[in-house]
Every structure is written in structure tokens, then in C-alpha cells.
Amino acid sequence: MKKKIISILLSSAMIFSMGISTVSAAAADDTAATESIVVSKTEGITDTAYGKVRGFIDDGTYTFRGIPYAKADRFEMPEAPDTWDDVRNCLVYGSTAPITKMTDPDGGDFLIPHRYWAQSENCQNLNVWTQDLDANAKKPVMVWFHGGGYTNGSSIEGIAYDGKNLSEYGDVVVVTVNHRLNVLGYLDVSEYGEDYQYSGNCGTADMIASLKWVKENIANFGGDPDNVTIFGQSGGGGKVISMLASPEAEGLFNQAIVQSGSERYIEKDTAKKITAKTLEILGISDNQIEQLKEVPYDTLDAAATEALKQVGEELGTSLSWRPVLDEDYIQSNFQEWTNDVPVMVGSVFGEMNCWTALDPNETNKNSWTDEEVDAKLTEKYGDKAEAVKEAFLKAYPEKSACDAYYVADRTKFSKTLTKRVEAGATKNYDYVVSYESPIDGGVNLWHCGEIPFVFHNVDLVAGSYGGSQDAYDLQDVMASAWVNFASTGDPNGENVPEWSTYTDDNKSTMVFDTTSGERIDYDAELQELISQ
């Protein structure tokens, strides 16, 4: 910069001789405070086992995008990535896993803002946000597995997945992971060759490879390789559960958080049928399996999606991609060592019930008359309506009867907890987020709605919460709980109300809302009524 200033001084005579009229740039009186963002040849560079990487420094947060953690041939296990010389730029997100091209925007995008990205089978890359590059800093590490079932999504699909604010707020190292999905991640071709033994879990193997990368490299990003928390939501919550079920994940994480996730696998026999049907649709015979590696993704994906559908119809169910329960890579029981891993499990008040809430042609629930509320509850719960209403108001005395229309059945999300308790694991925490966004008259929290609180990212998706100050306040409480848990295995601490472990004798649930607090065995009656 110095050079430039001198150049301006020396040539001012020249400027005037050219008849240049100038005006100073107007003062930016109403712009936001400026951030300092640094990309440099010397700062923001660190080592990995495979080569140096350069990120950018965003208001003090070191940000690395698209670091390769593995490489893999189609249907094969991930291997160490290629090494590189010099410094690798990690300024731009890496390719995300191929997904079926979407043809209609998701109407829920107003509540859950999305982004999409370039896609490639070479998608084993991750992103890191950290406050420190000192190898002795030993900050807690939080590794995020994204949602979208095992079919869709990416490490950057949710606008709220950006790790900067959580890293800054909690002084933690945040890692978000891309891995193989759908037919590339979960087609089981193990019948057709030794190289494919675990092909029904390629996506899961990628995640495990990412955790191995973290173990090996995260100290160079200021992280503590011996204090790693995995967390994920929806499909990502399911992915976290699958890590409790795989011997391959042993020693790779220290805490786990399951947000609105449930345990969902595909049986080995079913997996075999899907693969056979896929080959049949593509006209590829058993001994030509190598051909399957050359089929363009779109063709392969279309065939496998059709196979899923047909096999599902045969079995009288609806199938989607899931890890294959082979009792080897993925096992029915949680691994014994996970009994020592603190696990937090929870869901949100409304989950999938809230999508219609933004209909401009319907009155909002908070405008319903008492008669309308009763009619709606009867429409939904039939002759149990009155009992539901009563049980609901006992569980959520601060809410209104109309909210009983939107409250979710959370029993499927609680199963992880029950299974853990049965197995003898004691460090369990349960939560529900019952916050109501003021948007459009009031919308109970929807599936994915807690993610911005966890990531301390309300600012990035402020529209979802009407810009409400309550939402900003709640993110302090929730992000603190998550960071505390990631630091010590216990969510208690600053900003967080007292929160006891969930046991058979103490069915504690933290209810996060404008006022958050623990409730004991508070909604069993309600859940029993609405889950029937």
C-alpha cells in the first residue's frame, strides 16, 4: 500500500494536467461495521499430513474450505488423499456429492434458506473454522454431518451450516463434511467383488475417514484431537447414530449430538435386491460389475432410484438410501465403548408439521377462535382431541391450545436415548426446542429450525425468525449448551439453565424457548396420545 501512496503523490501534477476532475468517495455513514478479511502469502497457512493449506482470516476466524480428506473410486473404500507440493488454496468450497437435479425450489426455503453447489464424485472434502492455528491450543472440535437423509444435502446446503460464528462464539474448531450420498454412498455391490465388501456403507466410510483426518490433522488447526464432538441433524442425526453402531468409529469421537435424527438402516437382504434390480434396469450382468463404475452418474442414479421404488413396492414399503445393516460395518447394537460417550438427543416442537403454516390464504393459528381450535384438533386427533388438548397444556402450560395442532410426535427421536439407557449408558441429555417464530403471525419451530441457534447463525437466516431479538437470545443459550457439551461432555455452564442427565428415574428434558428450562417427565401422556 505504501508504494501506491507514493505513486499518487509523485503524479498529482500529471493528474491535473490531464484535466481529471475528482471527488472524494462519500463517507459510508450507514454501512455496517467493516470486517477485516485477510488472504495472505504468509498468514492463514497450516500443515496437513498431505500438504500445506491456505485459508482466509475472516475477522479473526481462520477459514479453510474444501480440504481433501480422502479419495475413493466408485463403490470402494476411501483412501488417503493424494499429497501436494507447495501451498494449496482452500478459499473456495469443494465439490459436493452428486444429487438428483432438483426441479422445484423447496417451498420451505423461506424457513430454511439453502444453497447448492458444484457436484462431483470426488467429494471427500471438509471445511474448517478456527480461532487459532497453534498446535498446542487444543480447542474442542465439533464435526458436523449434514442432513438431507442419505440422499441429498451437502456441507454447505444450509445457509446456517456456516461455522464461523459458532467457532468465534464458543472458541471451538468447527468442521463440516462432504461425503458420498445416495447410489454412490449406499449401493451394496458386495456380492460382486472383494473390493466392494463395504460398498453399502461408502458414505459412512467417508465420514469415518473424515474423523480419521480430524484425529491426524486437527491439532494444526488449533483443535484437540482427543476432544471431538460429532453432531448432525435429521439425516445428519441418523449419521451420528450410525457412528455409535460402527466398530470402525471407535476412538474417533468423544461426544455425540443427535438433532432430530433417528436410527434408520436398510437390511442386507433388501440392499441386495436393490442392487440386483439396478443392474437389471441398466442391463448389466453380474460378471460385468466393472461396467457399473463407468455408468454416468445421472443414468446410474435414475436406475437405482427406480430400483428403490420397485423393491419398495414389492416389500410394501417406501425405501430410501440408508446405511446397510450388515452387522459388521454397521451393527444393530450400539458399540460397548459408546457407553462412555456422552450423548445429547433432541428434536424440535413442530418438526414436519409446520410447512403449511405460511399459507397466505389461511388464518394463522394464533388468530383461531376457541371453536376453531377445537375443530382443528378434532380434525387431527378425532375423539382424542380433548385429551390431547389437556395433556398438551399440561406439558406446555406457557403455550396455547392451538399449538397442540402442530406439536410433533417425538417418540421416534427419543429411541436413541431409550436404547442407550437400556444398554447402561448414563451420560445422556434430552432436549426439545419449543421456540415459536413470530413470522406470519407465529410458526412453531420446524424441522431444521434449531440449526441456526446451534450454529449461532440467526443473523444469516434472520428472515426465518422475523429478525426477532428472542431468536438472537436463544442462540446464545443453545450455542452455549452445545459448546459446553463439546468441551466437557456436560451442557451445563454459562448461559445454560440447570440440566440433569436423562435416566429412568429422572426423565429430564431441556425445553429451549424464550425462557428455557428443564422439565421432568413432562410430556409422556401427550406423546402417548399423539403417537398412536
Place this chain on the structure above:
Amino acid sequence: MKKKIISILLSSAMIFSMGISTVSAAAADDTAATESIVVSKTEGITDTAYGKVRGFIDDGTYTFRGIPYAKADRFEMPEAPDTWDDVRNCLVYGSTAPITKMTDPDGGDFLIPHRYWAQSENCQNLNVWTQDLDANAKKPVMVWFHGGGYTNGSSIEGIAYDGKNLSEYGDVVVVTVNHRLNVLGYLDVSEYGEDYQYSGNCGTADMIASLKWVKENIANFGGDPDNVTIFGQSGGGGKVISMLASPEAEGLFNQAIVQSGSERYIEKDTAKKITAKTLEILGISDNQIEQLKEVPYDTLDAAATEALKQVGEELGTSLSWRPVLDEDYIQSNFQEWTNDVPVMVGSVFGEMNCWTALDPNETNKNSWTDEEVDAKLTEKYGDKAEAVKEAFLKAYPEKSACDAYYVADRTKFSKTLTKRVEAGATKNYDYVVSYESPIDGGVNLWHCGEIPFVFHNVDLVAGSYGGSQDAYDLQDVMASAWVNFASTGDPNGENVPEWSTYTDDNKSTMVFDTTSGERIDYDAELQELISQ
């Protein structure tokens, strides 16, 4: 909300009886100022000729996403969209035009942050940002045509395309448009049926349909249908130029801004060859043209892309999708009525020369020694190096010799101006943006780098400019110039240095930088040297 508070008061005894421990949400002491974002059943709703639409109100800015402005069968002209009853939610962006699936992230994304979206052939939709829904408000209207050649891009591809800040800063109505692209927008099947007469310009016809929608509907969004400015960058600049060349666009706009765009069409004969080759690749005969409407997009796109390549090879050139110069829908000469339309034309300092500037393994230009500068200039300009250096420092005395390595040949961008002057049009303005971002030691402004200044969106892409205050200041100057021009056809006014029209006798160029000012006939010698 009142209802809720009462409910809390009534049930506080109940809360304590349940053993609920509570803590107030922590004060959000370090969060950004909260925004007010409103979605309601009564506000933010306005009429269109096809039905009512509901947007959201973002800190006072009415925001409508994905309003349909037309519908069209493949290869056919756009028609009026279907009407709808009740209120249509316009909270979420509409589908963007199908593009070839990207397999590698663009390395330039750090400098030009992108987003991608759901895609559909049913992509004729637009987005509106406005401060007012009063039909008598008559605010200037600015309609943005996106870049990406005629092959890629969307109304939301650039993070900086968001219209809120420009609408707020300039009190203008901002409209951004999705339209058909590539094979769907520009394959000329006019030989094969009357319905397809203008099929080589379907994408252009969509844009014209969007302008007709603006003319018919924008008053309901507070806009002045008789004061419409079209603007676009790169391919979008080319699209603006094509509007000067089409009789169909007469009366639909009042000012035009061409940012880093050039006039690029495909000859009718070449277009015919591309179509014939596409049909041949797909195995579709001339009299089976209806089949072409049923081919899945990916297959059609792959065939047409291959056809472009093969025909290009035959002709010894490289072809890409462009409007078809049929001398009917698109004509060689600018339309006579455009002589009365004020036009602003410009480009940026570095354009396509800056992509390598972020190489972490190369020293930044500002660290080069004098000897290194000379070596680099010789490498690039051969025995003209010394002359280029001298001419460069005469044109840009405030810059350093190293910048001569990155300065762009802007002659192709200036042709629109020259052609206008020759045709007798007098209301012309010329500009160059020579701002240098401090990122990574200093990067001269790159292709697309001015868009955040024009949209007053530096905050959304602050990383590109290292969070520099200079960038925030420059957006005030440039957005003011654009808004002034959109208001009156003259960029002069508050925040903007004196700027005279470009004529043969007064070759004025506004140079936008940390200090902006007009220069007269300042770089002809330099351009002559580097464009050879």
C-alpha cells in the same frame, strides 16, 4: 403475542409445580442489530394482472421472489402466465433455467461468491425489491439481466445480485430476471415449423416478456412503468445490447447500462448447422421435430453442446450459445429509437486477467522488484513492454507499473459506444472501474468485481475486498451513479464526480477508484498497444 403472555401468567403456578427450573435467555450483547422481517396475511401483498402475490418485508424493503411473468413450451415464444386465485406466496426464489451440471467449483468463487438453485424449464420468473407498494409512487425501475454468457447463470447466481440494498439505498424498484438459456434459449429450429419462427431467440423473447410484465405490473410495486432501466454484466451486458437491436423491445425501457458486455450473435447459417447437427446426434429426422420437445434436458443439452463443438471445428472457431442474428427479431443495427435512450457502457480494470492473482505460491505484484516488473511485462508484451509501461503510467499515474501486467484490453467493450456515436446517439457515458482490492497483497478489479458496488452489496461479499472501507465508500459512489442514471438518464448528482457524455470530441471516461474522476481520452495509446 398478547395471548401467549396471558397464558404464561395464568400457568406460572403450574410451571413451578412441575419442577421446572428456568433461566432468562442471556442478553445478546455482541449480536448485530436485529432486523425487522415481516411475513403477514395483510401486509406485503399486491396485485398483478395474473393474481395477488405476497412477499416479505425485510427492514422496510418489500421483497417478492419467483413471480411468474410468462410461460412457454420448449422452443416456443413465451405467453402470459396462468392466472391464479387467492394469494400466491412469493417468499422463495423460482426455479432457474437448466444448465449443465457443474463438476468443479469455480476457483474464482472467492472473488465472486456464487449460489446455485433448483432448475426447471418452467423458469420464467422474476424477483422484485421495492420500498413502496403505492401505485402512485412511480419510483425508477432497474431490471437486471444476469451474466454467464447465454449458457449459464441465473437471477440469483451472484450473491451480489440481491436487490435489497440497491432498492433501499437508491429508493428504486429492482427486478432480477430468470429466462431460458443455452439449448433451450437459443437453438434455432425455425426451419421445422411455424411455431418455432423465433426459437433461436427464446431466451431473448423471455427477457422481452419480462419487460412487458414490468410495463404492465410494476406500478403495483411502486415502480414507474415509464422509467425503466435495463442493466446487466458480461453475458448480461450482451443481453442489454441485444435489446438495442430488437424491434420487439421498443418502448419497454428508457435507459440501458452495459457492464463488461459485448455484442455477440450467432449467424443464421451457423445456427441452422448447429440444429441440424443436434438432430443428427440425437437421431431425430427433420419431420420428427416434435420429438425434440420430449428429449430430457440433459440428453438434449449434451447433444447440442457436442453439435456446437463440431460445427465450431468445421468453421475453425469456438462457438457458444448466443442470440441468432436473423435480421428480424435481432438486427445488425441498433434500432433507431434507441438513439434517444441514454446508454452507459463500461468495464473493469483487470477483467479476465486477475484469476491467477490468488496463487499462494506466487509473490503478489505489489512485492515485485522493478526488475521483476520489467521481466513480467516483457513476458506478456514482448518488445512493446517499455511502451506499454509508459502508456500505462500516463493513463493511470496513480498506479504502479506492475499493474500494467493485469490491465485489460477494453476495446471490445467500447464498441457499443462507438457504434452508438456513429449512429448519431448522443447520450452516452463511458466508465472504467480501476479499484484494487487489498486482498492477498492487492488484486486489480476482476470480471464481475464491480457488481457488488453497483448493487451496494459490498457487505454480502466483503471477503472479495478484504472488508476494506474503500470498498464500502466506492459502493456509495457507484450505486449513486447508477441510481441517478436510472432516475434521469444522467449519472451526475450527489456522491458522483462531474461526468460528461462521451462524444467524438470529448472522449470522457469516468474512472471509479478510491478517488473517482473523469478522464478525457486517457488510455487510447495504451489500449492500442495492448489490444494488438
